[in-house]
Amino acid sequence: MTRVGRVRAEATAAARSFLRRKTAVFFTFFFPVILVVVFGALVRTQPGGGGLFAAPASYYVPGYLATVVLFTPLSRVGSEIARHRDDHRFEKLATTPLSRGEWLAAHTLVNLGVIGAASLLILLLVVSLTGAGVPLTVETLLLVPFVALAVVLFCGFGAILGRVADSQDGVIAASNTIALPLLFLSDTFLTPSLLPDWFGTVEYLSPLTYFARGVRTLTFDPAGTTLSTPPLGTVGNLAVLAALAVVFFAVGAVAVPRTE
Template identity: 75%
Template sequence: MTATGRVRAEFDAAWNSFLRRRTAVFFTFFFPVILVLIFGALVQTQPTGGGLFAEPQTYYVPGYLATVVLFTPLSRVGSEIARHREGSRFEKLATTPLSRTEWLLAQTLVNVVIIGLAALLILALMVVVTGAEIPLTPGLLLLVPFVVLGVVVFCGLGTILGSVADSQDGVIAASNTIALPLLFLSETFVTPELLPEWFGPIVNLSPLTYFSRGVRALTYESAGLGDSVVVNLAVLAALAVVFFAAGAYAIPRTD
């Protein structure tokens, strides 16, 4: 079997495994929906009113997309690694031609499909429920590589967490501990003006920051293929390579 065939077989197995977990399927899509409904429709934004959610609805599109790009890969891939370790599956995988890189690639592709569908749902809700005005320009297609690269980054990070945590509970605790600060401190829901001046350079250390800046340039600033979009996409691509490689290396050969 070729490498493509091995990745496809693992993709099919991982995809079917996800569909069999109906609770996981439900909450994967329910969480971003309820977030949009609460903050976008109930709390709503108050432009020029000051404080949190003081920007127009479209400004927060990157934040809502970040919830699935960040949380879903961290928890899903991390938990999958933990389950494989507890079930001694990596010892069995070590006897097959499937490499660690191919296994992670298949898991990442599954997450790309899942999160891509969730992102489309979020964008539709933002337009229909909150009235966000997202410009329908050719440049909007660049959302696809931003989402894909963001998923790759956090699949890699989730793999590392799953490899070092001692249980599935440990993975969930670690992923939440990392994801919650990143979600609010990466130029998503909290504008840079609301943060202390000394915190500015720290924001640049978050991979999610480059996702947020690039997506905002496309959906809010209508920058098209401007410098902001290109630079943030390039940084995110470099980070995706680094995190994917680190994740593949971190996958245990045995349990």
């Protein structure tokens, strides 16, 4: 069997396993949806009013997308590794030609499909419920590589967590501990004016910052507002995100266990 065949076979098995877990499927889509409903529809934005959610609705599109590209791969890949380790599946996989990189690539492909569908749903909900005006241009198609690269990056990160944590509960606790601060401190829901001046440097340490700022250049038009323009622009943020995705995926592939 070729490398493509091995990845396809593992991805098919992983997708079927995910679809059989109805609760996991439901909450994968329910969590970002309820976030949009609560913060986007119930907690209405009041541009110019100051405080949280005071920017125009379209400013927060990267934050809503960040919830699914961050939480889903961290928890799913990490939990899958913990589950495989508990069931001694990696010992069986070690006797097959499937490499660690191929295993992670297969599960990343499944996450790309799931998160891609969830991201499209979120965009539709944000536009319909919050009135966010997302520009429909050729450049908007760059949302696809932004989402894809973020998924690859955090799948690699999830593999690292799955290797470090000693159980599925440990993976969930670790992913939530890491994801929650990243979600709110990576230029997503909190505007730079609400944070200390020194924190502007710290933000660059978060890989999610490059996703949020890059997506914002595509979905938010700052003309006529006082909000700052992301310094790296679309191409710069995409390039940094791509480099980080390669690094995290490579490290994550090495972190996938072979035997216990």
